[in-house]
Amino acid sequence: MQETVKKLTPEPEYKIIGTRPQRPDGVDKVTGRARFGADHNLPGQLTGLVLRSPHPHANIRSIDVSAAMALPGVKAIVTRDDFKDQGSEFVPAGEMLINYRDVVRNVMARERALYEGHAVAAVAALSPSIAKAALKLIKVDYEILPHVLDVDEAMAPGAPILHPGMITAGMDPAPKRESNVAKRVEFALGDVAKGFAAADVIVERHFETKSVHQGYIEPHACLATVAEDGQADIWVSTQGHWIVRAHCARLLGMDISKIRVTATEIGGGFGGKTVVYLEPLALALSRKAGKPVKMTMSRDEVFRATGPTSGAKMRIKIGATKDGRIVACDGELKYLAGAFQGSPVAPGCMCAFAPYDVDHVKIVGYDVVSNRPKVAAYRAPGGPISGYAVESVIDELASKLKLDPIAFRLKNAARQGTKAAYGPKFGPVGLVESLQAAQSHDHWKAPLKVNQGRGIAAGFWFNIGGETTVSIALNEDGTLVLMAGTPDIGGLRASLCMMAAEELGIGMDAIRVTIADTQSLGYNFLTGGSRSTFSSGMGVVEASRSIVKQVCERAAKLWELPTDAIEYVDGSVRPAGANAGKHPPMTLKQVAAMAGKTGGPIVGSSSINAHGAAPSFGVHLCDVEVDPETGRTTIIRYTVIQDAGRAIHPAYVEGQYQGGAVQGIGWALNEEYVYGTDGKLQNAGFLDYRIPVASDLPMIDTVIVEVPNPAHPYGVRGIGETPIVPPMGAIANAITHATGLRFQSLPMSPPKVLAAIDAARAVGDVNFKLKVA
């Protein structure tokens, strides 16, 4: 059931906010008219393909492209020699940081190939088959080096070093020896030793999660063209075209103004399309060849060379008193960053204990490089990993204390005024309300059958604001054009349209909304951090209010009244107060028609750094059934409960809740990067990298809780990322309650679960409770 929206505060009467109109991009999407990354073409375009390293770790002694270049139909080849080296400089990418020294090396290997699939050269040719043939003619002289994939092995002394001379940052004193540990981070509050001394029960466990991919259905694709005068255009499926522009300008040594980036429709990103891979290569090839170059990745390339998020090993220790008060939390997180530093271990640390109000907290994280593809942001980067570990320990503590797991969480829940270990004090947040909604939900009370178990977990994500530009133009006929610059991944255009229509007191179909290219609007940071409805929404409200103000001014001028004697109601202006009734109201349409005569075109715009993003807490309930003979877990029932602040378009909020839960189900049960001892990825495709299919899932029920964010005109919080934080914990806890066994390693795939079942049977584990029919 998706219809529950829990309104917790009396709210203004909205006409459009909170309704479920059709999305502006809906018809194009269902008819196939919508144009995604690979749907853009130009006359005379070349096909670009990438040569990738077959080795997980190798020095590149030389690259000889002469034979390939001599192949008829080959128009350009680029290698490391075509990209200037970059110094170390960190810039934000979504909620993560990237370093240009590493970006230039990730898009094209320099001294070394650091993972299987690392780009080594790129070819542009008249046809895909010529390009393919050319790749085979490029001679790369590799000196194969020993590789390392596992986080503990990568951290161990004597491990193969990926970046000679890398010294762990964040240590005092700084270590003398190079290592694969890029960084150590620590967040602390109070005194954990003191906290644990007051504990009656302490649970300490180790956990492991595997690298998982964002799994967007649309592979990376772009079309680039660089003209003779250096003016470039690129069409690309991305979460942030201003970011693409910035990175490409930097890597290619071009002025930002020379590159126009158009974001195409996007077939999923989940954080994975916040970085560049093909874009600088396509531009470089086009610049060399003097022709447009189109590049699309195969699914195999997507798995080997993009995404994933970190695998991790973790230790979590939590202590509580007999009456259920958590007194101390301690953790250590080791996250795999892939070939270059920049795992989401810091947000992982910051999220870990965020749902709980605890006085004594300490958490340490390590960012570790290994011979895997460089991780990219994935929905709440870092949060789901530590959240899984923490929620498992919370569940075990509740069991040990014989407390109801919701009551235990309620007793310790973060609320307004709670100081988080990572720094801030929370404003109004909806964790308590979400837990209460879970408690009263019929899912929580429904009976379970044999071999079934129920799990619950809470989750948190920060959400961000950031640089945003929005523009709204009033057309001559009273309709409006709305331009935003954050790519629409989850229904943004609908939500922006709704906010503008609500502000302007008009119907949604009077507004056409476009995601503008980088040439048509001021700067926009990317769609990430669950920021787009929040930030672009704030911009829309400001721009709409500017239109209202201008419309009032025009009427004032016309009626020769002071501006404050005019009011704007339901899409019309009219004299107000003492002047009420002096003139008949004028509609937006009438004002628009006279705009030329009253002062010129009416355009409202907003350029802001959106402040006041507020976190969203969620609670997931999950029922599973475990097959005692095969170890296979079936999700029987699933409910997502989450604070949205305010749901502008509830159906798209529900869609985000459901989508996050589904990705989490895949992460929990089957998804993992499987490597051979040769360091090569063995499951680079959807056949053996098992994201859930529709028939694996029950309908995911949702409850939208609304605790408005006071910093947003409509109370919006970001909601897109929190839904992937609780699933792994909820499912692990459900499997525990079904089997009587705890699983401390993801994925909880059938072979792993069956092995645990067999081991429990062999030793006569008293907790084990599955029954064979």
Next chain:
Amino acid sequence: MRYEAPETLEAATALLAAEMGIARVLAGGTDLLVQMKTDMVDPALVVDLKRIGEMRTITKAVDGFHIGAAVSGAELKEQVELKQHWPGLVEAANLIGSTQIQGRATLGGNLCNASPAADSIPALIAANATVSIFGPKGRRQLAVEDVVLAPRKTALDKGEFVVSFHIPLRAKGMGDAYLRFIPRTEMDIAVVGAGIGLKTDPSGVITAARIGLGAVASRPLHVKAAGDALVGSKLDKAAVDKMVDAVRAACKPIDDKRGTIEFRIKVAGVIAARAAAIAYDRART
């Protein structure tokens, strides 16, 4: 690459036999085209068999069903009578892929692609199927379990291809079933597959049993000892345990991304026992 679509068996054989480079026959293409796209094979000649009448028809004769090797899964599903006789076989064929794949995928392709995990092969073994092969030397018959020799390797000689499958009619007291284990619910490759065909006498005693296994060895297996373990029983626990032991003893799987050796061996027994229960139920009704 050359593409040919002959209309007779003879013409197809002649084309295949004359080709000096790599030649492949094409049925539904759901394996072949994927392999070509991913550079696993680059044939010089592709011979499409779908225009040959005999390969696209299903006939019922006194000696049983003759199923053309190029009949699609979706077409099999429409065959009410075949389904009544061999529900397990039709279910196995219909497990392949998805609705879209079913419109193309064939039994001939599933067999000759020579994957140890092919879903229809254990069910065909359980149904005691034989294949009719056509080649430069004319026709020959082979038991279905003798076609696949190893992954991607069949007993077919140059120029030969499978024309049709022959399956006996179901006598009273017979039943079959196929089950597979996959981590998901569809769009997956069998980690283990088990097909069971049983014959019972009027009192419910099993008089014959054939058990085919998939994905537990380098090729699909006919496990005679497992079938024999059930003969003389009414599928009581002791007989099932014996059958499960024989199934597990026959498994020689590999450790890979789809499952561990221990897991496959263990689950092969579980799945075979569950399939046997369904087949027995069908035999008795």
